[in-house]
Amino acid sequence: MYQLIKDLNSVLSSPVLTGADISTRYQHDWSAEEPGIPVAVARPVSTAEVSAILKICSELGQSVVVQGGLSGLCGGGNPRTEELAISLERLVGIEEIDSGAMTMTVKAGTPLQVIQEAAAAAGFVFPLDLGARGTCLIGGNIATNAGGNQVLRFGMTRNLVLGLETVLADGTVISSMNKMLKNNAAYDLKHLFIGSEGTLGVITRAVLRLFPKAKSRCSALLALADFESVIKLMHILSRDFGGGMSTFEVMWHSYYHFITDNVPNITSPFAVRHALYVLTELEGADSERDQVVFESALTAAIESGLVVDAVLASSERERDGFWKLRDGVAEIGALIKSGANFDVSVPISLMQPFLQAIENELTRVIPACKLLVFGHIADSNLHFICYTGDKADVKTIYDIVYRNVGEFQGSVSAEHGIGVQKLSYLPYSRSPEEIALMRTLKLALDPQGILNRGRVIP
Ligand SMILES: Cc1cc2nc3c(=O)[nH]c(=O)nc-3n(C[C@H](O)[C@H](O)[C@H](O)COP(=O)(O)OP(=O)(O)OC[C@H]3O[C@@H](n4cnc5c(N)ncnc54)[C@H](O)[C@@H]3O)c2cc1C
CATH class of the missing domain: 3.30.43.10 (Uridine Diphospho-n-acetylenolpyruvylglucosamine Reductase, domain 2)
Structure with a gap:
C-alpha cells in the first residue's frame, strides 16, 4: 500500500x-x-x-x-x-461554448447545474435535468446515461453527447471529442462508455449538444379517474400539442397524497382527491399561439370526460408549485424508514397489470407493505417506493418486484443504472448471451478487472 x-x-x-x-x-x-x-x-x-x-x-x-x-x-x-x-x-471547467456548432466542451467533474447555467447565459439550453442537478457531475451523468425530466423531448444523456474522452484501465487515453451530429467513421466508441457506470473507462471530458431556448412554456396539473384515461390523454396531447410536449409526469394517488399530507409547504391545488394526477407542459416558440393550442387541447380533454379537473399555471410560482409535487420525492427518504426504491421500465400497455400484479403479491406475502407510485410514463418509466418500515422486508420486496419486472418484459433499471444494488437481478432484463458479450467487452478493455470491480455485470 x-x-x-x-x-x-x-x-x-x-x-x-x-x-x-x-x-x-x-x-x-x-x-x-x-x-x-x-x-x-x-x-x-x-x-x-x-x-x-x-x-x-x-x-x-x-x-x-x-x-x-x-x-x-x-x-x-x-x-x-x-x-x-x-x-x-477537481477535474472541473467549461472549456468552450461553440455557438455555431451549438456544442459545449466540458471536463467530467463539472456539476450539471453549472453546465445548465452556462448554456442559459450563452442563450442556449442543455436539456438534461434531474433533482440532483446541484450535486451530480456531468461525468457521472454520462457514466449512468442519466434520464430525468426532459427525456420525452430530448432523449437520455446518450442523445446529448457528441464527443467523449475516456481513460482505459491501463491509462490509455481514448479521445473522441467529435462535434458533429453525423460521424459514421466505423464504430462510435463513445457509446461503449455512456451508461457503463465506470466499468469500462474513466470519463474525463465531453462535447455536449446545446439546443435553442424555448420561448414559451405552458404548464397544467390535471386530475384523471383511471390509468386508461392517462394513456388516451398522453396520445391526444402529444398529437394536439404539435410535437411541443416536454413533460408528461404521472402521479398515482398513493404518491401524491403521501406528499401533500406529509411534506411541509407542498399542497394540492384541488379541493377533492382524485385517482391519478398528470403534470404536463408544452414548450414552443410563440407564447400566444402556444397558450391557445395548450388551452384548446386541454378544454377538449375536459369536455370529453378524459380529464376530470385541471389547473393551469398562470405564474412561475404556480408552475413551481406543480413541480414541487413531483420533486417532493426527494423528501420521502426522511419520512420513510427502510423503503425499497424502484426505477423500472415496463411497456406502457402493461403498466397497469404490472402494478396490480406486484401490489397483489406484495400485500399477500407482506400484508403491511405500502406502495407510492409515480413516473415518467411517456418514457415507459415507473418509479415507486415499497415499504413496511422494517429493513428485514426489503430483500423480499426486491425479489418480488424484479421477478415481476422480468415477467412483464420490463427493465430492472430505466435510468439509475445497476451499480451493486441490482447486480443479481440483471438476468431478469438481459439474456445470458447479452451478459456474456458484456463480460467479453469488459475483459477486452479491463483484463485485470480493476475498474469498478463487482459492479454492473454479474
Ligand atoms: C434527488 C435525486 C434525484 C435524482 N433524479 C434522477 C433522475 O431523474 N434521473 C436519473 O437518471 N437519475 C437520477 N438520480 C440519480 C443520480 O443523480 C444520477 O445517476 C447521476 O447521473 C449520477 O451522477 P453522479 O456524478 O452523482 O455520479 P456518482 O453517483 O458519483 O456515480 C454514479 C456511477 O457512475 C460512475 N462514475 C461517476 N463518474 C464517472 C466518470 N467520470 N467516469 C466513469 N464512471 C463514472 C460511478 O463509479 C458510479 O458507478 C437522482 C438522484 C437524486 C439524489
Whole structure:
C-alpha cells in the first residue's frame, strides 16, 4: 500500500487523501448500500493525471472505484476497503461554448447545474435535468446515461453527447471529442462508455449538444379517474400539442397524497382527491399561439370526460408549485424508514397489470407493505417506493418486484443504472448471451478487472 501511495503522490499535483482525511463524503452515494472507506482518495485535475493514476494501478493490480458527485442511487460509487477511490471533483471547467456548432466542451467533474447555467447565459439550453442537478457531475451523468425530466423531448444523456474522452484501465487515453451530429467513421466508441457506470473507462471530458431556448412554456396539473384515461390523454396531447410536449409526469394517488399530507409547504391545488394526477407542459416558440393550442387541447380533454379537473399555471410560482409535487420525492427518504426504491421500465400497455400484479403479491406475502407510485410514463418509466418500515422486508420486496419486472418484459433499471444494488437481478432484463458479450467487452478493455470491480455485470 505504501508503494501505491508513494507512486500516486509522485505523479499528482495534490497528495491523495488517506486515513482520517477521507471524509464521509467519499464513503457512500445516495443509495442505502453498504458504505466503505477506501485505501485512499485520488483527486486528479487533468486527463493526464487520471491516465497516470490508472497506469500505476494497472501495474500494481490495484482496484479502483470511480466517483462523481455521488448522487447515484445504486451503490456504484461506494468504495470497498481495498479500493482506491478516484474522485473527479477537481477535474472541473467549461472549456468552450461553440455557438455555431451549438456544442459545449466540458471536463467530467463539472456539476450539471453549472453546465445548465452556462448554456442559459450563452442563450442556449442543455436539456438534461434531474433533482440532483446541484450535486451530480456531468461525468457521472454520462457514466449512468442519466434520464430525468426532459427525456420525452430530448432523449437520455446518450442523445446529448457528441464527443467523449475516456481513460482505459491501463491509462490509455481514448479521445473522441467529435462535434458533429453525423460521424459514421466505423464504430462510435463513445457509446461503449455512456451508461457503463465506470466499468469500462474513466470519463474525463465531453462535447455536449446545446439546443435553442424555448420561448414559451405552458404548464397544467390535471386530475384523471383511471390509468386508461392517462394513456388516451398522453396520445391526444402529444398529437394536439404539435410535437411541443416536454413533460408528461404521472402521479398515482398513493404518491401524491403521501406528499401533500406529509411534506411541509407542498399542497394540492384541488379541493377533492382524485385517482391519478398528470403534470404536463408544452414548450414552443410563440407564447400566444402556444397558450391557445395548450388551452384548446386541454378544454377538449375536459369536455370529453378524459380529464376530470385541471389547473393551469398562470405564474412561475404556480408552475413551481406543480413541480414541487413531483420533486417532493426527494423528501420521502426522511419520512420513510427502510423503503425499497424502484426505477423500472415496463411497456406502457402493461403498466397497469404490472402494478396490480406486484401490489397483489406484495400485500399477500407482506400484508403491511405500502406502495407510492409515480413516473415518467411517456418514457415507459415507473418509479415507486415499497415499504413496511422494517429493513428485514426489503430483500423480499426486491425479489418480488424484479421477478415481476422480468415477467412483464420490463427493465430492472430505466435510468439509475445497476451499480451493486441490482447486480443479481440483471438476468431478469438481459439474456445470458447479452451478459456474456458484456463480460467479453469488459475483459477486452479491463483484463485485470480493476475498474469498478463487482459492479454492473454479474
Ligand atoms: C434527488 C435525486 C434525484 C435524482 N433524479 C434522477 C433522475 O431523474 N434521473 C436519473 O437518471 N437519475 C437520477 N438520480 C440519480 C443520480 O443523480 C444520477 O445517476 C447521476 O447521473 C449520477 O451522477 P453522479 O456524478 O452523482 O455520479 P456518482 O453517483 O458519483 O456515480 C454514479 C456511477 O457512475 C460512475 N462514475 C461517476 N463518474 C464517472 C466518470 N467520470 N467516469 C466513469 N464512471 C463514472 C460511478 O463509479 C458510479 O458507478 C437522482 C438522484 C437524486 C439524489
